[in-house]
Amino acid sequence: MRLWKLPDQVVRLGILFLIAATLLLIARRRFVPKSFGELGHYRAEAVVAAAEVPIHYAGAEACADCHGDIAEVKSKSYHRGLSCEVCHGPAAAHVESGGETKPVVPRERGACLYCHAYLPSRPTGFPQIIETAHNPMRPCMDCHNPHDPKPPHVPESCSACHGMIARTKAVSPHRTLGCETCHPADARHRQSPRAFLPQKPADRAFCGRCHDPGAASPKTIPRVDVATHGGRYLCWQCHYPHHPEAR
Amino acid sequence: MAEHFEKLASILSQVTGYIYPNEIEAHWGLLIVIYPYITGLVAGAFILASLEKVFRVKEVEPTYRLALLTALAFLIVAPLPLLAHLGHPERSFEIFLTPHLQSAMAMFGFVYAWYLMVVLLLEIWFEYRSDVAIWIRQERGPMKLVHWLFTLGSRNVSPEAVAFDRKAVRFITLIGIPSAFILHGYVGFIFGSVKANPWWSSVLIPIVFLFSAIVSGIALVLLLYYVTSLVRGKQPNMECLDKLAAFLLYSLILDLSLELLDFTHRLYESEESIHILSELIYSKLFISLTIVQLLLGTLGPMALLALVRGSKLPEELRRIVYVIAALLVQVGIFSTRWNVVIGGQLFSKSLRGLTVYKVELGGAEGVLVALAFLILPFLILYVLVKVLPPWEEARQPVAVGGAAEGG
Amino acid sequence: MEAPPDRREFLVELLKLPCSAALVSVLGPLADAESAATDPAEAAAHYYGMGIQVDKCIGCGRCVEACKSENDVLREPFYFRTWVERYVVHSDGKVTVDSPNGGIQGFTAPQDERDILRSFFVPKLCNHCDNPPCVQVCPVGATFKTKDGVVLVDADYCIGCRYCIQACPYGARYLDPRTKTADKCTFCYHRITKGLLPACVEVCPTQARIFGDLKALSSPLRRMMRMSSLQVLKPALNTEPKVFYSTLDKEVR
Numbered sequence: 084m085r086l087w088k089l090p091d092q093v094v095r096l097g098i099l100f101l102i103a104a105t106l107l108l109i110a111r112r113r114f115v116p117k118s119f120g121e122l123g124h125y126r127a128e129a130v131v132a133a134a135e136v137p138i139h140y141a142g143a144e145a146c147a148d149c150h151g152d153i154a155e156v157k158s159k160s161y162h163r164g165l166s167c168e169v170c171h172g173p174a175a176a177h178v179e180s181g182g183e184t185k186p187v188v189p190r191e192r193g194a195c196l197y198c199h200a201y202l203p204s205r206p207t208g209f210p211q212i213i214e215t216a217h218n219p220m221r222p223c224m225d226c227h228n229p230h231d232p233k234p235p236h237v238p239e240s241c242s243a244c245h246g247m248i249a250r251t252k253a254v255s256p257h258r259t260l261g262c263e264t265c266h267p268a269d270a271r272h273r274q275s276p277r278a279f280l281p282q283k284p285a286d287r288a289f290c291g292r293c294h295d296p297g298a299a300s301p302k303t304i305p306r307v308d309v310a311t312h313g314g315r316y317l318c319w320q321c322h323y324p325h326h327p328e329a330r
Numbered sequence: 331m332a333e334h335f336e337k338l339a340s341i342l343s344q345v346t347g348y349i350y351p352n353e354i355e356a357h358w359g360l361l362i363v364i365y366p367y368i369t370g371l372v373a374g375a376f377i378l379a380s381l382e383k384v385f386r387v388k389e390v391e392p393t394y395r396l397a398l399l400t401a402l403a404f405l406i407v408a409p410l411p412l413l414a415h416l417g418h419p420e421r422s423f424e425i426f427l428t429p430h431l432q433s434a435m436a437m438f439g440f441v442y443a444w445y446l447m448v449v450l451l452l453e454i455w456f457e458y459r460s461d462v463a464i465w466i467r468q469e470r471g472p473m474k475l476v477h478w479l480f481t482l483g484s485r486n487v488s489p490e491a492v493a494f495d496r497k498a499v500r501f502i503t504l505i506g507i508p509s510a511f512i513l514h515g516y517v518g519f520i521f522g523s524v525k526a527n528p529w530w531s532s533v534l535i536p537i538v539f540l541f542s543a544i545v546s547g548i549a550l551v552l553l554l555y556y557v558t559s560l561v562r563g564k565q566p567n568m569e570c571l572d573k574l575a576a577f578l579l580y581s582l583i584l585d586l587s588l589e590l591l592d593f594t595h596r597l598y599e600s601e602e603s604i605h606i607l608s609e610l611i612y613s614k615l616f617i618s619l620t621i622v623q624l625l626l627g628t629l630g631p632m633a634l635l636a637l638v639r640g641s642k643l644p645e646e647l648r649r650i651v652y653v654i655a656a657l658l659v660q661v662g663i664f665s666t667r668w669n670v671v672i673g674g675q676l677f678s679k680s681l682r683g684l685t686v687y688k689v690e691l692g693g694a695e696g697v698l699v700a701l702a703f704l705i706l707p708f709l710i711l712y713v714l715v716k717v718l719p720p721w722e723e724a725r726q727p728v729a730v731g732g733a734a735e736g737g
Numbered sequence: 738m739e740a741p742p743d744r745r746e747f748l749v750e751l752l753k754l755p756c757s758a759a760l761v762s763v764l765g766p767l768a769d770a771e772s773a774a775t776d777p778a779e780a781a782a783h784y785y786g787m788g789i790q791v792d793k794c795i796g797c798g799r800c801v802e803a804c805k806s807e808n809d810v811l812r813e814p815f816y817f818r819t820w821v822e823r824y825v826v827h828s829d830g831k832v833t834v835d836s837p838n839g840g841i842q843g844f845t846a847p848q849d850e851r852d853i854l855r856s857f858f859v860p861k862l863c864n865h866c867d868n869p870p871c872v873q874v875c876p877v878g879a880t881f882k883t884k885d886g887v888v889l890v891d892a893d894y895c896i897g898c899r900y901c902i903q904a905c906p907y908g909a910r911y912l913d914p915r916t917k918t919a920d921k922c923t924f925c926y927h928r929i930t931k932g933l934l935p936a937c938v939e940v941c942p943t944q945a946r947i948f949g950d951l952k953a954l955s956s957p958l959r960r961m962m963r964m965s966s967l968q969v970l971k972p973a974l975n976t977e978p979k980v981f982y983s984t985l986d987k988e989v990r
Contacts, residue, residue, distance in 0.1 A: 090494045092459065095482040096452070103447075107426075115427045116894070122777060124430055125881035129891035130780075136927035139807045140936050169799050169940035173806050197843045198797040198942055204823055204844070204856035205795045209943075247850075254851065331914055338815045348834035350861075350908025351817045357899040357912065417897015417917030424877040424896060435876035435900050525974050526870060526906035679908055680990045682834055 139173035142166075146174070149182070153230050160231035161210075170194060170229060195223040203247045208276060210244045237273045244276065248325050255326035265289070265324065290318040337688065347683030356675040356687045359695045361411040363671045364703050366517045366539065367664050368408045373514035373540065374547010375401040376450070376506060381577065383503040389573035392566075395720030396558065397551045398454050403711035405446055411703050412438075414694060434520045445513045449506040455480075456498040458718050460487045464726040476717055492728050514543045521670060528603035528681075529610070529674040534592045539670075541585040546663035548578045549656035554711075556653055562721070568645050575652045578659070579635040586628050606681045614676045614684060619669050627662010631655035780884040784951040785924055786979035787938070788961040789860055791986070793945035796821055796858035798840040800937035800946060805841065807925060807936035814838040816911045818922040819862035819937050824988055828852045832988050859989050860946060862937070863888065863909035863922035864970065864978030871901035871910065880919065886951070886979060887926050892918045906971050907978075924948075951979070 089097075118127040143166040147154040150167075157163055168174050172187040192214075201211040218226070226235045241262040242249030252258055268281035284290070291309035293300040313321060322328065338354055345354070379397035381387045413419040426443075429436035462477050463485040469477065518539030521530040552574040559566035596604065611619055634655045638648055672687050690696040804819045805812060821840030825833045825847060837844065840858075847853075865888045872880050872888060879895035882888050890901075895918035902910040902919055913920040925935035929948070933939070938948040949958025958981075961967075965983035971990070982989075 090491065091486050092456070092484050092491070092494065092498070095484050096455075099482065111427055114423070119428055119878070122884065123881055124428070124878040126878075126891055126894055129881075129889065129894065130883055132891075132893070133889050133923055133926045134930045136808070136923075138928060138931075138933070140803060140928075140933075140939055142928075142933045142939060164944060165942045166939050168803070169942055173803075197799060198795055200843070200846075202796060202844055202846055203850045203853055204825065204858055206792055206857075209795055250850070334914060335813050335815070338813070342814065348822075348836070351814065351820050351836055351839045352902075352908045352911040354815045355912065357902050412898075415898075417899075417912065418895065421877075421894070421896045424879075424894065428878050430875055430878045433874045433876045433900070435874065435898060438876070520900075524870075524874070524904050526904055675903075679906055680834065682832075682990065 138175050140168050141173075141175040141178045143168075145178050157230045160233070162230065162232055190222055190224055192221075192223055195227075195229075201246050203250075205247075207248060208244050210238075211246050212243070213246070237270075252325045257325065257327065284319075287318055341686055341688060344686045345683055347678070348680055349678035349683040349685055350680055353675075353678050354685065356672065356685070358671055358675065359415075359687070360689055360697070360700045361415040361695050361703075363664070363667045364411045364700050365408065366514070366671070367546070367667045368404050368411070368703070368707070369514050369517055370539065370543030370546050370663065370667070371550050372401045372404045372408065372445075372547070373510040373543045374545065374549075375404070375551050376510045376547070377544055378548050378551050378574075378577070380503045380507050380510075383500055384507065387573065389567075389569045390577075392570045392722065393551050393555045393574065395457065395718075396555060396715075397547075398450070398457065399714045399718065399720055400551060400554055400707075400711060401547075402450055402454060403707040403714055405442075405450060406710055407703060407707045409442065410706070411700075414699065414703075434516055434523055437516050441509075441513055441516055445506075445509050449502060449509045453499055453502045453506060454718070456495045456502065459484060459495055460492045460728050461724065461726045462718070463487050464728070465724075473717070480718075487728055489728075511540060515540050521674070526679060527674050528601065529607060529677070530670065532592060534588060534595075535670070538585070538588050538592060541581060541588055542663050542666050545578065545581045545585050545659055548574060548581060549659040549663075552578065552652060553656045553660075556649065558715075566649070568648075571649060571652055575635055575648075575655070576639070578655065579632065579639065582628060582632045582635070582659070586632070589628075603681055606677045606684070610673065610677050610684060614686070615669055615673050618665050619673070622665040623662050623669055626658055627665055631658045631662070634658075777884055782952065783885040785865070785886050785929060786949060786951045786958060786981065787862070787865075787924070787935075788947035788949065788958045788965075789980060789982045790945050790947070790961065790965070790984070791857055791859055791982055792984045793943045794821070794858040794860055795943055795945075796823060796840060796844050797942060798843045799940045799942065800860060801839045801841040803936040803940040804922070807928075808923070810920075811913070811915070816913065816920075818909075818920070819860065822859045822861060822989075823856070824859060824986060825856045826854045826986075826988060828854045834988075855986075857986065859982075859985070860937075861907065861909075861970075862980065863905075863924075864907055864976065864980040865922075865924060867977035867979060868975060870904040870906065870974075870976055874900045874904040876900065883926075885930075887924045887929075888921075889923055889926060890919050890921060892916050892920070895919055906974050906976065 116126050116128070119125065121127040122130065146167045154167075157165075157167075168186075170189055174186040176184045177186045196214060199211055201213045205211060223229075227233075238244070240249070245262075249262075252260075252262075263281075265284055266281040269279040272279040272281055287309050292298055293304050294307050295309045296306045298304075298306075318324075342354055375397045378390065379394050379401070382390050382394045413422055416422055425436055425439040429439055459481060462480055464487060466474055466477050466481070466485070515536045518536030521527075521539075522532055522535030524530045552571065555574070556566050556571065596607070631654075634651050638651045643651070675685075676687060677684050692698055798821055801817065801820055804810065804817075808818060810816055810818055817839040819839075820836050822834055822836045823840070823844050827833070829852070833847075835844075844858075865882075865886060867882075867886070869882060869888050872882055875881075876898060877894060877896055879891045880888065880901050881891070892913075897912065897917045897919070899912060899919065902912060905921075910919055910921040912918070925933070925937075928935060934948050938946045944957075947957045947961055949956035951958070953959060961983065962981065967981045967983060968985040969978040969981060970985075971978075
């Protein structure tokens with residue numbers, strides 16, 4: 084058949100095409116999800132679904148309602164920045180069940196070691212212990228109350244929180260120098276480190292007390308003209324004091 | 331799932347350097363290597379067919395209809411590896427319902443539909459219509475019904491109708507060439523536009539994909555023409571084979587030039603990814619890239635074809651060389667796809683580590699399934715060739731009238 | 738004939754009041770009933786981001802643990818919504834990076850620490866980019882950025898093609914083998930829309946992780962943005978991440 088001077092082939096193909104196009108349009112109407120396109124090129128329902136996932140961690144504020152006494156103690160301790168659930172695990176079920184379901188109470192050493200085992204990559208000043216040397220096999224809770232983890236006595240050595248530096252210095256030429264030789268510190272630094280910072284040397288003359296040619300120090304110590312050596316830089320701007328001339 | 335975890339655990343133990351924890355799984359595997367290989371063959375076969383219609387290269391005329399049917403057979407299979415790979419193939423229709431137009435992958439739906447229906451099927455329809463209309467007159471039984479359905483009832487074989495058919499074929503081929511470019515080019519763009527992956531991210535990838543597609547398509551049609559001639563006991567037209575081999579050589583040269591350009595450019599700019607990528611090429615990809623893709627798949631066939639070109643070798647020998655070259659090319663182009671897809675996932679985006687890809691024999695992404703997808707098009711082609719014989723003898727003499735040019 | 742401009746404007750202004758009053762009286766109760774997530778106006782009032790202070794991270798891995806607990810992520814070492822990396826820069830310039838099981842059990846001491854020049858931990862997660870390449874490539878619209886700036890995955894619509902996983906430059910996405918769909922950090926959307934913190938931020942013992950609303954005038958994140966020099970991961974890719982790092986080392990990718 085011919086239609087409007089169109090060849091027969093075109094007409095038949097045209098009919099086929101129209102049928103296909105209509106089916107596709109009907110399919111689109113039927114199958115595109117209703118909420119699609121409301122907020123963007125996605126199903127708006129998906130946002131609701133994402134917001135309705137069940138909660139497992141109750142959040143720091145939830146605990147104080149019933150455990151106010153512990154919260155009070157903890158808020159003045161070294162662990163005041165910790166949320167309860169970092170040690171006790173997800174507690175939303177515990178809150179919802181009104182105390183029926185109990186959260187985890189970690190008493191084994193491993194629980195504390197996640198944070199406090201010595202690792203050279205941890206920032207300096209963070210209290211760390213060497214697991215095999217520090218009361219091995221004993222539970223941490225024997226001596227440290229987790230909600231107020233003051234150690235039984237004030238740390239004697241700086242290496243308790245500055246382990247990496249201590250170990251570095253221990254194999255260096257400066258190993259016989261005590262930390263306080265260069266960093267006199269208020270005794271309270273061991274208890275409130277950030278409130279009472281140790282001092283640091285301020286001038287070349289300080290290093291000169293050992294390294295100046297005229298200094299009254301053992302002959303084995305390398306000498307250098309403190310007035311001229313190194314131009315306008317202070318000593319520690321080139322030499323790492325905890326392990327000079329290494330690395 | 332436990333099996334899956336075991337496999338991942340064993341891969342984890344073979345990681346060198348550092349990879350992001352989530353990168354342990356290579357997400358696009360063998361099936362995604364198969365897909366560009368297949369669409370490459372489609373595009374390549376079609377472009378070869380267009381050489382005859384649009385550029386009037388008379389010598390390859392005997393392969394014209396065969397090339398079209400080959401393209402169709404492979405195009406039908408093309409979406410199957412993708413469907414098999416999806417996490418939710420039953421939701422795949424979403425690409426047609428709500429395509430995200432910013433995504434190159436969303437274009438798959440449109441490009442595939444366009445190419446299949448508007449280009450390939452239409453071209454085959456117009457090309458065969460008048461012959462089928464005449465075959466119907468002598469036939470009985472199921473074949474007659476199938477052919478009748480094919481014609482959509484259009485049985486007019488008057489000179490004007492046939493002339494219109496010929497014009498339509500030329501026109502469709504004309505728009506078919508850029509369509510074929512897009513069909514395979516967008517696959518290249520899917521990789522080339524991923525800025526997160528320095529092995530893929532390149533302006534040249536769509537072009538390189540396209541030219542390697544042309545190479546593989548020509549080689550495939552050459553092989554099919556030769557094999558079908560053998561099977562049917564007919565002599566293949568030597569001029570046709572010579573011409574196909576010539577085009578194969580030209581496209582190999584172009585393809586190699588583009589790949590060398592990409593390589594040189596990367597080395598010269600020496601961006602931060604150069605270290606891990608060099609390590610990748612020298613260790614994980616050494617065999618599949620340098621040996622298989624470059625030597626066996628590109629330089630080898632080029633040398634063979636170039637040597638035969640100038641020489642006066644007897645026909646039988648030339649034919650054998652062409653077949654060997656075409657087979658090597660197929661292996662080489664498959665390796666190219668492998669090196670792009672798998673290669674891009676063997677190094678970490680942290681640029682600090684390498685992982686491994688384990689091919690399985692069985693399973694949804696295994697070698698057996700891949701082989702099935704590669705064999706299936708030939709089975710479909712067999713059926714197509716039975717329903718729409720592309721051979722010279724099947725053509726019906728018809729008068730072409732109206733303002734027609736020769737077809 | 739049109740009313741002159743000022744009279745027209747006056748009439749429009751006059752009409753606005755009763756119209757909006759009517760609208761509010763109808764929609765008001767509805768708005769209360771919907772959560773912050775579903776009310777687009779409420780959602781648009783927030784724009785979430787995260788801050789990470791690298792020099793505070795102690796590599797304890799509690800965040801990785803909390804995230805997996807809170808979000809029911811598979812425990813196998815192949816699926817992480819967040820993880821911690823350790824970088825060790827040696828004196829000869831070589832850099833070693835590791836993340837054993839994402840850092841979920843913390844880290845063990847390296848064999849030889851004598852040649853360490855510097856070393857630190859870097860928490861990683863989805864950056865909830867402002868120009869997310871993962872959203873760009875999703876073929877069906879199964880991943881998207883919400884009005885409050887969180888990039889989410891619609892697990893009921895995702896077809897599992899894994900293109901988004903390929904497109905993420907940060908390795909933040911994975912395919913959940915249970916649902917066969919893409920999955921990743923959601924900033925604990927179900928928590929933040931109720932005024933809670935994401936689980937990883939909640940448990941961080943040193944406040945190395947900070948969460949905040951970029952539209953809020955006061956928040957810990959705002960302070961960090963004022964007081965610190967900020968970096969983001971892979972800035973050259975222009976993904977515009979909303980996870981801001983301070984003291985991010987040059988070795989970190």
